[in-house]
Structure formats: C-alpha cells, structure tokens
Amino acid sequence: MIQQKINERQQLFNDVIDNKIPERVPVMGNIMYEAAIEYAGFDLKQGQWDSEIAYKVFKKINEDFQTDAPCTSPTMRNPLFYQILGAKSYVMSETGVMQHPEITAMEPDEYDDFIKDPFKFMCDILLPRLYTELDTSPMQAAMVLAKAFKAKTDEDNIARKASREAAEPYEYAVIGGAGFGEAPFDFLSDLLRSFTGISKDIRRYPDKVKQACDAAVPLIEKTLIPPKPMKYRYASVPLHMAPYLGDKSVNEFFWPSFEKLISRCVSAGQTLHLFMEQDWMRFLDKLNELPGRMYMRFEYGDPQLTKKKINKHIITGFYPTVLLQTETKQKCIDKAKELLDILAPDGGYIFNVDKNIMSLKGSVAENYRAVLEYVSLHGNY
Incomplete structure (x- = not known):
C-alpha cells in the first residue's frame, strides 16, 4: 500500500517531465534545514553541530506539512566541514545561519592562469585562499582535506539515513539530488572574483571573462551530470547574476557559456x-528556447506572462513566501488559488514557493500548512 502511494506520487512528477497532464498538480515544499531545526524545538546554533537530532527534525516537518516530495533535506552547509577547512567563503553568523560573504579569491591578473588549467589553478591557488587550513605544506593540506571530507561524509550519511527513515511513513516521491552547479558566469562571480569584481571585469577585461566562463564549463558539467544521468531526478542550478546585468552584457557574458552548459547536460540525459x-521576465523567450525540458522555478515576475511564454519547460515557484508572514490564512489560500488558475491549465506546472523558507516562526507555519493542504485538495485538472 505504501509503495503504491509512492508510485502514484512519483507518477505525478514523471508525467510533468514527460509533458503529460498529471492526475493533479504535484506539490513541492522547500523548508530550509535551519528553519526545520528551530521548528522542531532545537537551538539553531547547537542543532547544526548535532546530527543526532536529524531524525526528530525531519519527522516533525513530515508530520506537519503535506507535500508530494520531501519538504526539507539535509543541509548543504555543514559547519563542521567549513570549520575544519578554515573557510572564508562560508561562515556562521551570530544568529546561527551559514552565510556566504562577499570575498575575492582570484586577482584580475590571474585570469590567464585560470583559463589555461582551471582545475590546477583552483587546487594550487584558489583553495588555499578560500580555506586557510589548506594554506600549508602539501602533505598537511592533504591531511586536512581528508579529515574535512571524512567528517562531512559521516555527518551527511547520518542526516541522509535520518531523512530516509523519517520519510518512509509519508510515501514521498523522490525527484532531486542528482547534482548541483552554477552558470559559469555565476561561478566566477560567487567565489572567484565576487559580484563587485566581475562587474568591473566585464568592462576592463571582457575577453578574459568570456574565456574564463568557457573554461569553467567542463568543471561545472561534472557536478551536474552523475555517472548515470537521470531523467526523473533533477540536478539543481541556482541562477542569480543575469537580472543585475544589462541585456547586452547578458548576451555577451552570461548566456553563451550558460547555454553551452545546459546543452551538454541535456545531451547527456540529465534533467x-x-x-x-x-x-x-525579460529573459522568458531565451529561457523557453533552451533545449530539453527543465524545472524553472521563478522567484519574482508575472505568472500570466510566464505561462504564455514558457511552453517547453516546467513552471514552478512564484508563490510569495512573504505572504505567509504578513497575511491572513485566507489571503494566503486565495493566492494559491490564483496561481493554480493561471499556471495549472494544460499542465507543465508544479506548485512551490518562490524561495526556500528560512523561518517558520509567527504565522508562517500555520499559513503554509493551510496553503499546502489547499493545493493538495484543489489542484485537480
């Protein structure tokens, strides 16, 4: 009986991927592990260091929020891993949330070294700059790296086991976890040159930026395409720099290497x-022209225009998480109904919020439960 329910939920997502109209709108949820820790009654700072609480955290979320796929997942930013490495790139804030500060690891005059051999340059130069405990002798650095990854693997295994066990009674579909990567231009911006640095570079060293983006494609491709590519489980690609660039800069610097990366993933068979x-919104036509069939989760914009323009791919997102904190339960439900009316017709839609939920405090949890229940009951075709 449990396996039958899992299969039914899995079929909802499979149908959307196959461009078929499913029995009803599939429901995704995205609650950050940090929010889940506090919701389950644990201290955020302490909870991120204690993997033994993971089962209780996942169980509490699964009990209270009705979705077709797991609503939360193990953290990607384990503080133990970053502490062992002496990370500058990811640090814990005073509130306990892992933050990514604006940092620069590569200097403008080092573009040629990166372009020549990105992997070697990252190992030899960038990693010791980003992770201070690797800035030592090769033998000691190898020991630190081994220790960090052993700790991360141990913690991840505990959390994944807890997640699986806590999910068993709730008959979830499995849809993600195939890989994680970035658009090449975003990769350069995030960890190598910073947002500020890349904004200067596209004016001062335009050819170097383009070459560096192309050079990064094979590296990122490896993080997105598993040994056995999966049609029904997706690899995640958060995109962020394009909306902050003019159209000319997007066409010149962001899109060529991004499109190349997407094409390689699609050709390999990875969703x-x-x-x-x-x-x-100003890129909808370009997004629709991308090959394959992908999940496209939108944060802001016009759902109606998006439904009109995006017909090759899957639309998700758009539900404003801010409403869960600021509006009544009925207004939150009314927004879900509005999005269903716009986006569900003819299929190609999965319900989800516009961004991951960072806190369930105040009215957020109660309103979110009501929204998820409404969509699960009324998302019929």
Missing part, C-alpha cells in the same frame, strides 16, 4: 532544476 533568483 535540471533552474532557480531564477530575482526577476527574469
């Missing part, structure tokens, strides 16, 4: 989940 951070 992708693109998260369009900020407003991507």
